[in-house]
Amino acid sequence: QVQLQQWGAGLVKPSETLSLTCGVYGESLSGYYWNWIRQSPGKGLEWIGEINHRGYTTYNPSLESRLTMSIDTARNQFSLKLMSVTAADTAVYFCARVGVISGFSFDQWGQGTLVTVS
Amino acid sequence: DIVLTQSPGTLSLSPGERATLSCRASQSVSNNLAWYQQKRGQAPRLLIYGASSRATDIPDRFSGSGSETDFTLTISRLEPEDFAVYYCQHYIITSPRTFGQGTKVEIK
Numbered sequence: 001q002v003q004l005q006q007w008g009a010g011l012v013k014p015s016e017t018l019s020l021t022c023g024v025y026g027e028s029l030s031g032y033y034w035n036w037i038r039q040s041p042g043k044g045l046e047w048i049g050e051i052n053h054r055g056y057t058t059y060n061p062s063l064e065s066r067l068t069m070s071i072d073t074a075r076n077q078f079s080l081k082l083m084s085v086t087a088a089d090t091a092v093y094f095c096a097r098v099g100v101i102s103g104f105s106f107d108q109w110g111q112g113t114l115v116t117v118s
Numbered sequence: 119d120i121v122l123t124q125s126p127g128t129l130s131l132s133p134g135e136r137a138t139l140s141c142r143a144s145q146s147v148s149n150n151l152a153w154y155q156q157k158r159g160q161a162p163r164l165l166i167y168g169a170s171s172r173a174t175d176i177p178d179r180f181s182g183s184g185s186e187t188d189f190t191l192t193i194s195r196l197e198p199e200d201f202a203v204y205y206c207q208h209y210i211i212t213s214p215r216t217f218g219q220g221t222k223v224e225i226k
Contacts, residue, residue: 045162045205045217060214094161103168104209105152109161 002027004110006095008080012117018082022095022110029053029071033098034078035106036069040091050098051078085117120144122206124218130226137193139221141206146186153182153191154205156220162205166191193223201225 008020036048049059099107121144149169154162166182206218
């Protein structure tokens with residue numbers, strides 16, 4: 001059974017960079033797309049972007065100018081960096097897998113990390 | 119971006135009753151629509167994909183229907199563990215994935 005476990009700083013200062021990593025256990029990174037999604041009271045659930053095992057990325061245009069996603073196949077993990085954060089970036093951030101069998105929906109999720117910009 | 123509008127915002131029902139949740143897309147998403155359940159403090163859980171296919175280990179009291187712009191999630195008989203918030207989400211490749219604002223199913 002695949003498990004996604006995420007970690008990173010829970011408090012980030014305005015204008016600095018938010019960094020999170022998601023480790024994938026029980027499954028190879030190959031053959032799937034790996035995503036970041038965030039949830040805030042004001043904006044609900046918001047898709048951030050995705051990356052595959054070859055490093056091919058697709059970003060939400062609303063965040064693209066500040067966003068970098070990367071993947072480390074040797075460690076079986078992928079990461080998110082969001083630059084120049086403001087209070088509007090305060091949210092619970094989730095990593096998630098897009099499952100091909102489940103029609104490209106998000107079929108496995110990490111536990112979530114609350115990131116506060118202050 | 120495609121806007122997904124869910125209704126109602128809150129559904130107040132008793133255990134054993136039927137729940138009918140709606141999701142309307144601002145443009146056609148074909149059958150590229152999923153439903154998720156989220157409980158407080160947890161990540162969303164995939165219930166339905168492809169508008170009508172149940173995900174792994176999802177009980178058959180959950181069913182999805184619809185296509186193009188109008189979709190429905192039905193819970194045939196509410197169990198105590200079904201009281202939660204439900205979200206729809208599209209995955210059309212040509213548009214950023216978006217979620218609906220959610221429907222809360224609460225105990226009456």
